[in-house]
Amino acid sequence: MLDTLRSKFLLIQTIRMPDIRLIATDMDGTLLNSAHKLPNDFYQIFEQLCEKNILFVAASGRQYYNLLNVFEKIADRMSFIAENGTYVVHKGKEIASSLISPETVLRVIDIVMQIPNTGIVVCGKNCAYYQTEEPEFVYTVGLYYGRKQKVNNIKEHVSDCLKIAVFCGNGTEENVYPHVKQLLEQDLQVVVSGKVWLDMMPKGANKGEALKKLQQALDITSEQTLVFGDYMNDIEMLQDAKYSYAMKNAHPIVQKVANYVTHYSNDEEGVTKEIKKLVL
Structure with a gap:
């Protein structure tokens, strides 16, 4: 009887979900498919994340205003790391920016x-x-x-x-x-x-430094952060998260840097599948 209870406790410990408070994902080659479309279940996933008080962050080389267009329905409920980390916005408010002379x-x-x-x-x-x-x-x-x-x-x-x-x-x-x-x-x-x-x-501006500024502003740790990326401009961001995932279709260098690799590519909705498995 005691052995059975101990086994059940160990099983619960093994399958316990991580305490994720922030999810940051690159866009092209990561969240978006080759046709530049969001996963079919993205908005359903987003609402479930909000219910769990998990912040969703779009982290991209794209312009902030382009990202606003992509996420028009929910832009005021999420954060943006735009222009590869030089512009950070949280729920419509600028957190940080960096300029070139x-x-x-x-x-x-x-x-x-x-x-x-x-x-x-x-x-x-x-x-x-x-x-x-x-x-x-x-x-x-x-x-x-x-x-x-x-x-x-x-x-x-x-x-x-x-x-x-x-x-x-x-x-x-x-x-x-x-x-x-x-x-x-x-x-x-x-x-x-x-x-x-x-x-x-x-110099010094990248997605990783931008993510740190957002984490500090919101009192979120790297151990509470889940990140997805596919290319070299995602490396610093992947290094700032305990749960760092390179996409199945990622550059080989990026796959070596990340702690994990997704089972599915961006064209197979790899990001939302991993989110559902890890936190929902």
Whole structure:
């Protein structure tokens, strides 16, 4: 009898759900599928998280206003880590922001313009500015920026810059990063954020530092944090959570950094399946 009770107690201990108070997830390649759509059961999951007082955070390289459009129905009930960690908003209130100096922005523009087949987005607090008219670039900018403006001279729009995004349809890891790494990494956080994107932020700014600021503001620990990501710009955020999950489809380097790997990819609704298993 005593052995039976002890076995039941050990079983309960084994299956006890972790005390998760915050869930942060990357968007593209993670929460969103290849068609840039949310999982079918996302809003049902979100309501269940709210009932359990678990905060949901969208953490992305995307512009804040683009994320507002994606989560229009629930934006005032969640948090955002936008522009790869340079802009943090909790339930409509700015928590933190980091800016690149105009002089540095101009220097970056001059360097990147020498690299073939690239496009530049200067990501201001209130609007994203671009100059290149190449169709693939313009289309891709439209996917990630809700407030954007085509300008004749991008060098005239360098104030209040949160991030500089560089597009290369041939791949930024091979064709852009090697050119800018040594020239710019002393002054900026340079990260390959996707197959065709490279982002530059103020030194020390990343999703992980942004997550820490949000955790501190809300008195939430890394042991109470669940994170999902798929690319190199998610690494610092994954390192700041006990329950860190790289997607099944994640970059191999990211899978090595995370504590766990999801059983399903972003196209198989891997994030919501893991959330249901862990906390619901």
